[in-house]
Amino acid sequence: MPLKPPHISVRPAQANDLTELVNLLSDSFYPHAGMMLWFLPILRLGVYEDLRYRLRSSLPSDYVCLVAFMLLPSQDKPDLAGTVEIALRSTSPFQLRSLPYPYLSNLAVRLDVRRQGVAQKLLTACERVALDLGFEDLYLHVLEDNHQARQLYAKAGYQMQQEGSFWQCWFWRQPRKLLLHKRLSRFS
Numbered sequence: 001m002p003l004k005p006p007h008i009s010v011r012p013a014q015a016n017d018l019t020e021l022v023n024l025l026s027d028s029f030y031p032h033a034g035m036m037l038w039f040l041p042i043l044r045l046g047v048y049e050d051l052r053y054r055l056r057s058s059l060p061s062d063y064v065c066l067v068a069f070m071l072l073p074s075q076d077k078p079d080l081a082g083t084v085e086i087a088l089r090s091t092s093p094f095q096l097r098s099l100p101y102p103y104l105s106n107l108a109v110r111l112d113v114r115r116q117g118v119a120q121k122l123l124t125a126c127e128r129v130a131l132d133l134g135f136e137d138l139y140l141h142v143l144e145d146n147h148q149a150r151q152l153y154a155k156a157g158y159q160m161q162q163e164g165s166f167w168q169c170w171f172w173r174q175p176r177k178l179l180l181h182k183r184l185s186r187f188s
Contacts (some may be wrong), residue, residue, distance in 0.1 A: 004168075008081065008116075008117055008121045009068070009071075010067070010068045010125040011067060013055060013067045018048060018052055019048075022048045022051065023044075024080060025047050025106060026043060027111070028108035036146050059134055062087065065084075066083065066126065066129075067080060068080075068081045070118060070165075081113045082108060082118040083106065084125075085089075087102070087106070088100040088101065088105045088133075089101060101135065101139055102126075102135050102139070103140065104140040105140065120152070120155075123152075123156050127184050131186055137183055138158075138181070139161065139179060142176055142180060143174075143176070143177055144163075144177070158181065161179040162178075
């Protein structure tokens, strides 16, 4: 008998999600080894305060933090499974009349529930948010060596827009950032 797929629901983050969000983001983006262990509490506090500020002070049309909850068949209460942020950015800080565009960041899925559709649900929800705000394009950055994320975004229809500078990456000894773009359609 095939296993029943988990139920995944997505909604805007709320203040009572903050602690779980901080844990998910710090587990996803910061190493928990070596000297980093000493700085982890400070990093978590910074992430907490930053998220708390954005959730309280942002207009719904400027910033949205989405959270995904997963209910497994063996559970009675859904668990936080993932998150993503969508914010409006301007095309250039140096232009007086730059047009805003929706930009995705901080897509994170809990390690033990990856490859079960959580990231795809979050991306689809971001597309709906962007379309509801009147935008037909979405942008995000991914690191060149993050092959799993690149595969996810390619499968979701994102295409290369721009590659980061080779020299900047060489100087800082980090992988290049790739700017990806997706043209949205109300009918897909």
